[in-house]
Amino acid sequence: MGTYAGTGARETPEPGNEKMPDQPTHRITLQPVHAELTAPAGTALRDLLFAQGVEFPCGGQGRCRGCRVHVLEGQVSVNDAQRERLSAEELAQGWRLACQCALDDDLVIELRQWDAAILVDETPFAFEAREGLGVAVDLGTTTLVTQLLDLRTGRVLAVRTALNSQARFGADFMSRVEFAVPKDGGQQLRDLIRQQIGSLIEQLVFAAHIPQEEIRDVVVVGNTVMHHLFCGLDVEPLSRYPFEPDQLGLQTFRAPELGWKLSGPARVRFLPCLGGFVGSDILAGILATNLHEREELTGLVDLGTNGEIVIGNRERLLCASTAAGPAFEGARISMGMRASTGAISEVRVEDHSVRCRVLGNVPPQGLCGSGLVDAVAAGLELGRIQSSGRFTAGGGAWELAAPVVLTQSDVRELQLAKGAIAAGIRMLLERFGASARDLNKLYLAGAFGNYINRASAQRIGLINFPSEKVEAAGNTALLGAKLALFRPEGEDGSFARIRQQTEHVPLNADQSFQETFVEEMVFPNMGARTWEVATGETPEANTQNSAPRI
Amino acid sequence: MTPFEELQQAIIDGKAFVSKALTERMLKDGVRPGEFFPKAIIPAMDEVGRRMRECEFFIPEVLIAARAARASSDILRPLLVGAEAMSSAGTVVCCTVKGDLHDIGKNIVAMMLESAGFKIVDLGVDVNAEKIVNAVREHQANLVALSALLTTTMVNMKSVVEALTAAGLRDNVKIMVGGAPVTDAWAHSIGADGYGKDAPSAVELARQLATA
Numbered sequence: 031m032g033t034y035a036g037t038g039a040r041e042t043p044e045p046g047n048e049k050m051p052d053q054p055t056h057r058i059t060l061q062p063v064h065a066e067l068t069a070p071a072g073t074a075l076r077d078l079l080f081a082q083g084v085e086f087p088c089g090g091q092g093r094c095r096g097c098r099v100h101v102l103e104g105q106v107s108v109n110d111a112q113r114e115r116l117s118a119e120e121l122a123q124g125w126r127l128a129c130q131c132a133l134d135d136d137l138v139i140e141l142r143q144w145d146a147a148i149l150v151d152e153t154p155f156a157f158e159a160r161e162g163l164g165v166a167v168d169l170g171t172t173t174l175v176t177q178l179l180d181l182r183t184g185r186v187l188a189v190r191t192a193l194n195s196q197a198r199f200g201a202d203f204m205s206r207v208e209f210a211v212p213k214d215g216g217q218q219l220r221d222l223i224r225q226q227i228g229s230l231i232e233q234l235v236f237a238a239h240i241p242q243e244e245i246r247d248v249v250v251v252g253n254t255v256m257h258h259l260f261c262g263l264d265v266e267p268l269s270r271y272p273f274e275p276d277q278l279g280l281q282t283f284r285a286p287e288l289g290w291k292l293s294g295p296a297r298v299r300f301l302p303c304l305g306g307f308v309g310s311d312i313l314a315g316i317l318a319t320n321l322h323e324r325e326e327l328t329g330l331v332d333l334g335t336n337g338e339i340v341i342g343n344r345e346r347l348l349c350a351s352t353a354a355g356p357a358f359e360g361a362r363i364s365m366g367m368r369a370s371t372g373a374i375s376e377v378r379v380e381d382h383s384v385r386c387r388v389l390g391n392v393p394p395q396g397l398c399g400s401g402l403v404d405a406v407a408a409g410l411e412l413g414r415i416q417s418s419g420r421f422t423a424g425g426g427a428w429e430l431a432a433p434v435v436l437t438q439s440d441v442r443e444l445q446l447a448k449g450a451i452a453a454g455i456r457m458l459l460e461r462f463g464a465s466a467r468d469l470n471k472l473y474l475a476g477a478f479g480n481y482i483n484r485a486s487a488q489r490i491g492l493i494n495f496p497s498e499k500v501e502a503a504g505n506t507a508l509l510g511a512k513l514a515l516f517r518p519e520g521e522d523g524s525f526a527r528i529r530q531q532t533e534h535v536p537l538n539a540d541q542s543f544q545e546t547f548v549e550e551m552v553f554p555n556m557g558a559r560t561w562e563v564a565t566g567e568t569p570e571a572n573t574q575n576s577a578p579r580i
Numbered sequence: 581m582t583p584f585e586e587l588q589q590a591i592i593d594g595k596a597f598v599s600k601a602l603t604e605r606m607l608k609d610g611v612r613p614g615e616f617f618p619k620a621i622i623p624a625m626d627e628v629g630r631r632m633r634e635c636e637f638f639i640p641e642v643l644i645a646a647r648a649a650r651a652s653s654d655i656l657r658p659l660l661v662g663a664e665a666m667s668s669a670g671t672v673v674c675c676t677v678k679g680d681l682h683d684i685g686k687n688i689v690a691m692m693l694e695s696a697g698f699k700i701v702d703l704g705v706d707v708n709a710e711k712i713v714n715a716v717r718e719h720q721a722n723l724v725a726l727s728a729l730l731t732t733t734m735v736n737m738k739s740v741v742e743a744l745t746a747a748g749l750r751d752n753v754k755i756m757v758g759g760a761p762v763t764d765a766w767a768h769s770i771g772a773d774g775y776g777k778d779a780p781s782a783v784e785l786a787r788q789l790a791t792a
Contacts, residue, residue, distance in 0.1 A: 208731045269732035270679030271706050419638055426635070438635040445638060538681040548640050548684070 056133050061102065061140040065480070065504075075099075075106075075131040079141070090129035097128040100391060104137035123391060140389070153318075153509050157184050157516040162246035164515035165231055168311065168508040169252035169260060170194060171203045171335075174226065175508055178234040179515060181246065187238040195226045196259070202335055202356070203255040210265045219259045227260075228290040243294035248285070249514040250300045251507050253309035253336070254278070261300055272536065273306030280525060301514060302525050305534030307351035312338045313528060314510020319473050319503055322347060322528050326470035327462060329455065330506070331493075333358050333478045337451045340532070341458040341469070347532040348461055352454040357447040358399040358478050364427075364437045367396035369481060374434055376483065377404035384408050386431040394431045397440075400481040405436050406444055407486035410553055417555040419445050448492040449551035454537055455494075457546055461535065466494050473503035480504060491554040583611070584619040587652065591624035592631075594644030596651040603652040613659040617697055621649050625695035629780030639684060642779070646691035653695070668699050670790040673715045673753075674725035675703035677736040682729035685759060689725060689782045696783050698723070698790075709736075709743035716749050723786055726772075728759040737762075738770040745771075754789035758782055 054071045058078065069078055076090045079097070090097070092111030101124040112127050160181040168175040171194060178188040196219050199209045210216035227250070235242045250260065254275065258265045267275040281300040285292035301310035315330050316322050321340060329341040337354040340347055360366030360373070367373050372395030376387035386401070388394045397405065409415035414422055419441050421428065427435040455472075459465060472495050474482070480502045487493040493500055517524060537543045581589070583606050590598040603616065628645045631637040637645070672693055676686050683705045694700045701719050703711055716724060724744070728734040737757050744750045754773040757766070767775035773789055776782030 204731060211732070269730075271681050271733075418641060420636060424636070442635060442638050544684055544687070548643055551638065551640050 057136045058133065059138045061138060069133055071133060073133045075128045075133060078133065079128050092127055092130050095127065098125050099128045100124055100140040101126055102138040102140055104135040106131045106137065107134065140391075153504055155184070155318075155509060155513060157513070159183070160246070160516060163187070163240060163244045164247040164249070164512075165234060165245060166508055166511035166515055167227055167230075167248065167250040168505060168511060169223070169227070169250055169256045170311075170507075171206070171253065171256060172197060172201070174230065175505065176227070176230045176234060177508065177512065178231075178238050178240075178245075179512060181515060184516075187240065188234045190230045190233050190237070192226065192230060195222050201361075203253060204269075206259065207255055207265045207269045210259060211269055216259065216265060217262070220262045223256075223260050224288045224290075228288065232291060242292050245292055245294055245296045247515050248296060248298040249511045250298065251310040251314040251511045251514075252300070253311055254303040254306055255309075257281070257300055257303050257309055268306055272539075275303075275306060278303040278305070278529075299514070301511070302529055304349050304529060304532050305351070305536075307336055308338050308340075308349045308534060311507035311510075312340060312349060313525065313532075314508075314514065315473075315475050315503075315506035316340060316347065316510070316528055316532070317513050317524075318506040318509035319475075322531055324470075327464055327468055328470050329458075329472040330475055330503070331451065331455065331472060331479070332475040332506075333451065333482070333492075334476060335359065337447075337454065339451070339454045339458055341455070341462065342532075344531075347528070348458045348535050349532055350454050350458055350535045350537045352450040352537060354447040354450045355443065357402065357443040360396070360398045360402065362443050363397060363402055363440045365396045365434050366402065366440075367398055369398040369400065369477075372396060373398040374401035374405075374430060375481070377401055377408045377430060379408045379411050382412065384412070384430060386434075388431070394434045397430070397434055397436065398481075399478050400483060400486075401430075402436075402440065402444055403490060403492065404483055404486045405430055406441055406553075407483075407489035409436070409441075410489055415441060415553070417553045419551070419553060444490070445551045445553075448490055449547050449549075452491055452494060452550040453543065453546040456550065457537060457540065457543060458535065469495060469499065472500045473506070474500065475503050475506040477505075489554070491550065491552075494554075583609070584615075587616070587620040588624040588627070591621065591645055591648045591652070592627055594641060594648050596644070596648040599648040600651040600655065603655050607655070607659075613656045616652065616656050621653060621695055622697060625649055625692055625783075626780075629692060629783060633778060633780050639688065642688055643691070646688070646695060649695040650691070669697040669787065670723055671699040671701065671719050671721040672723040672725050672786065673701045673703065673712060673719065673721040674727070675707040675712065676705040676727045676729075677733055677740065678706055678708045679736055680728050680730055680733035681705045682727070682759070685729065685779070686725075686727040688779045689727070689758065689776070692779050692783050693725070693786055696787070698786060709740045712740050713743050713747045713749065716744065716753055717747070720752075722753055723789060724753050724755045725776075725782065725786070726755065726757045728757075728762060731761045734759065734761050734766065737772065741771045754792065756782065756785055756789060 055068050056071055058067045095115050106126050108121055109130055111130050115127060116125050162181050164179045164181045166177045174192045174194055176190045177186050180187055196206055200206045210219050255265060255268055261281045263277050280302045283298040285296040285298060301313055303309045304313055319330050321328050321330055322344060324343050327343050332338045335356045337352045340349040342348055356362055360368055369375055371390030372392050373389050374386045374394050374397050375389050378385045406415060414428060416422055421438050427437045429435045484497045484500050587599060587602045590602055628637060628642055632642050674686060674690050676683050690700050690702050701715055703715055726737050726740055728737055741755055756774045756776055757772045758776040762775060764775045774785045776785045
């Protein structure tokens with residue numbers, strides 16, 4: 031990805047994005063997201079973390095405990111405000127108020143506000159300066175992220191995140207569709223989300239102390255269901271096969287049409303979608319990772335409930351979605367939970383047993399997606415789990431760290447999720463006549479892509495590429511939306527070009543998908559990742575029999 | 581181990597090649613074709629069903645076991661003639677309903693029903709009610725098994741029940757439904773005869789309904 035190449039003058043160095051050659055810098059690693067930043071010594075942690083979406087409830091005055099962070103490595107000095115708000119024990123454990131600290135050492139910090147931190151994007155990007163301010167919106171099924179940008183400097187002036195207010199009508203997007211189809215459900219969901227984004231923008235304006243008339247442009251990205259609901263389009267075509275809506279294109283609004291209190295000339299664009307299950311968040315991801323301009327075969331995967339995959343180069347892009355299910359988010363896992371305090375986020379093998387890392391320095395309460403992937407990888411390593419997914423010793427549960435257990439059916443859920451993604455990647459590569467080794471790079475988009483341990487993902491056969499080819503790309507949807515802010519009116523053509531270049535592949539309709547999916551459900555056996563090893567049959571025996579009609 | 585036990589084991593282990601070879605050898609040794617189903621294939625698949633229900637087996641193992649069962653039954657079916665002909669447990673028209681493309685679950689149920697002695701007419705995925713009505717008529721089916729994996733397509737099960745009623749075939753067939761969003765209550769509400777929560781239950785249910 032590019033770096034800051036703005037033509038606009040910047041008065042202050044962008045925290046986290048620049049190295050000042052003649053000033054000492056420190057490295058700061060944010061857990062659990064593994065985000066790494068570099069900043070000049072003395073930079074206020076408040077500025078650094080604010081750009082990451084960490085919120086400061088009292089405005090950074092040291093009057094509350096909302097911004098407290100857990101320092102895992104490095105020294106951070108303590109002042110009176112912190113002594114007042116934090117107990118001696120907490121201070122000894124490394125808890126600090128971020129708003130009261132400056133960067134004086136290389137640090138590893140665990141954020142308490144995980145959810146906020148996982149969502150935003152701080153990737154440096156190249157842009158051409160424009161007048162005015164812009165707002166980028168990543169409209170997710172579960173979460174919303176909004177960033178206010180100064181289009182002259184590319185600086186993020188404010189960040190607001192929230193849970194999607196439609197969530198009360200169903201957690202996943204299919205249940206929203208179900209709610210929207212009859213009667214006026216669609217209208218209700220449309221009004222809700224428009225109102226919520228409108229009020230987030232008001233909060234951004236307020237937080238940044240800017241006149242709202244300066245907002246020129248708002249870019250919204252989201253999956254196809256979110257696109258349809260926000261734009262007030264009929265979601266009925268998204269409820270059934272072939273899941274191909276006819277209105278995927280760019281939708282443009284003026285703020286007042288949406289009921290937003292922006293009095294200026296603000297234009298609101300919802301970027302176009304690529305297919306029924308591949309939305310403008312993925313188009314934005316292509317934009318962010320520059321997939322459409324690369325010579326080498328490159329991939330982008332969003333490891334979510336509806337795992338989206340794009341593979342291609344500047345000649346041609348293929349995209350698909352696979353129903354991976356919610357296992358990566360810890361749902362339908364017996365002790366699954368989101369990546370928040372109390373979740374086992376990492377499992378490592380040490381001396382023939384497992385060691386778990388728990389978020390927030392509290393007793394373990396459950397298992398989040400990254401912990402699940404790690405735990406199964408560890409189970410395979412220790413021989414507790416066989417390549418078929420079965421527990422070697424039988425029994426229903428394996429205790430990771432009391433009271434948290436991994437059950438046999440948890441392993442099965444993960445097999446479904448990873449099988450779907452791995453099969454999707456394999457099939458798109460096959461369409462290029464390529465194999466895993468022909469892929470130059472694979473970008474993992476989204477929160478889970480940041481969390482997941484790549485070695486574990488490889489061990490379970492989710493990502494069948496060498497670690498050096500796999501890279502976490504962060505919130506590419508938000509980054510893509512930001513890039514779109516710098517492409518004014520006449521350049522909407524670039525989205526049209528990406529859409530033209532991209533072919534949506536309906537995997538479900540492909541006869542061989544189910545077979546590939548079942549093959550990929552099996553865990554790799556000591557690197558020899560084959561169906562034969564798992565079934566105890568020789569390749570000859572398998573090929574002589576007719577292929578399973580599954 | 582008796583040859584029947586050996587064959588059962590080969591099926592459970594998913595060894596299609598072994599199951600085929602064993603079947604051929606046993607036939608050569610004078611085992612009557614009609615003996616295979618009650619003494620090896622049906623008990624083996626019942627065991628596969630039990631293991632699946634206990635999470636010991638998962639989709640891949642069930643599918644390769646079913647394939648191994650088929651390697652044996654494919655040899656046997658043409659040999660089952662006259663009095664030796666297997667008294668078929670019944671004919672099942674199965675499919676995934678209109679608007680839905682998911683078929684792994686439906687295929688597993690179909691394979692297990694087949695191993696349990698049912699004749700299967702698999703119409704595939706995204707199948708409308710009219711096609712089902714025609715198939716029931718043409719094959720004189722006594723069971724209809726419907727699958728749906730989406731809350732938005734599950735409603736189409738209801739249209740199938742209605743279409744069978746409208747065609748005057750409702751009294752000839754029992755209708756069973758299944759799939760992730762489907763429940764027992766749903767089955768009742770649309771006037772179906774039963775709900776199978778997983779493949780082994782579907783086999784049990786089919787046996788019950790076929791003899792009811």
